[in-house]
Amino acid sequence: MSTHAPARTTTTDRPIPQEAFDWYDEYAHGLIDRRTFMNRLMTLTAAGFALSTLTAALMPNYAEAEQVSFNDPDILASYVTYPSPQGYGEARGYLVVPTGLADTGPVVLVVHENRGLNPYIEDVARRLAKSGFVALAPDALYPVGGYPGNDDEGRALQSSLDAAKMEADFIAGARFLKQHERSSGKLGAVGFCYGGYVVNMLAAAIPDELNAGVPFYGTPAAAAIRDQVKSPLLLQFAALDDRVNATWPDYESTLKKNRVPYTAHIYANTNHGFHNDSTGRYDEEAAELAWERTLAFFNRHLG
Known part of the structure; x- marks a missing residue:
């Protein structure tokens, strides 16, 4: 596992204390x-931090995050539905195709965090198409009306859904994409947080269909199916993410035992x-390096 050491992201003249990021991680994952x-x-206000500064640093501001516009001439974006008989019956996704694609090309499933398809994830899909x-x-x-427009409600909605049916919907999405008329037949998947887990799950659940997976700070698939992973993996970890990183040693042992080709990076x-x-939480230097990789x-x- 390699280590890269970018500068720590700050939003003021003083760095946000690490415990604030740790608390946000607990909150974002339903632990508090x-x-x-x-x-x-509020306990940090005694140290001179304004509550508004802390929340602005920790909560998402999607207007700041767009890197590729939805009306960029190099891409064509639309929403599509497809069947998911083992899941919720019908699923929906944001499909982005390069306008310069002459015929077919490699396809990549983009899997969101634990709060639905928010603007950041849609932008990641556009970056890939670009x-x-x-x-x-x-x-x-989608079964409960789609991403509601804010992450708090999105988290609550996602936690109310059946986990197995959600996973089946993502498998259906992967298969729909692999078989799409614009697909070359080579399928990749990238996901973040919960989406990182889903990428690991796909690698285990449909090992002969997924050609490459990139989980960002994702936990491994269930132990019962973990031995089925075959496809190459590029695993991206955050050095301060103790919760996810604690799951890596056992997962790495399984990958080594089964001779699965993988590369893992931890970003200091x-x-x-x-x-x-x-x-x-965004770290520009680490994010750009991880995305280049x-x-x-x-x-x-994927070719």
């Missing part, structure tokens, strides 16, 4: 409620979510 999270942030890939970003919240002094450029990996394995 919003009241507890806000009460903990780089020549056909991208599909499913919305697990970064937090869970460092690729997400809508929050203060992601594109190179897909180009190598």
Whole structure:
């Protein structure tokens, strides 16, 4: 596992204390409620931090995050539905195709965090299309009306859904994309947080269909199916993400035992979510390096 050391992201003249990022991670993953999270942030006001500064640094601001416009002439974006008989019956995703694609090309499934298809994930799909890939970003919240427009409600909705049916919807999305008329038949997947877990799950659940996977700070698939992973993996970790990183040694042992080709990178002094450029967890240097590696990996394995 390699180590890269970018500068720590700050939003003021003083760095946000690490415990604030840790508390946000607990809140974002349902380990504490919003009241507890806000009460903990209040304790930092005695150290001179304004609550508004802390929340601005930690909460997403999607208007700041767009890197590729939806009306960029190099891409064509639309929403599509497709069957998911083992899931919720019908699923929906954001499909982005490079306008310069003459016939078919490699395809990449983009899997969101634990809050539905928010603007950051849609932008990641557009970035992939801008780089020549056909991208599909499913919305697990489609059965309950889709991403509601804010992450708090999105998290609540996603936690209310059946986990097995959600996973089946993502498998359906992967198969729909692999068989799409614009697909070359080579399928990749990239996901973040919960989406990183889904990429690991896809690698285990459909090992003969996934050609390359890039989980960002994702936990491994269930132990019962973990031995089935075959496809090459590029695993991206944040050094300060103790919760996810604790799962890596056992997963790495399984990959080594089964001779699965993988490369893992840990980005020093970064937090869970460092690729997400809508929050203060974003680390530009680490995010750009991780994304360069992601594109190179897909180009190598998907053609």
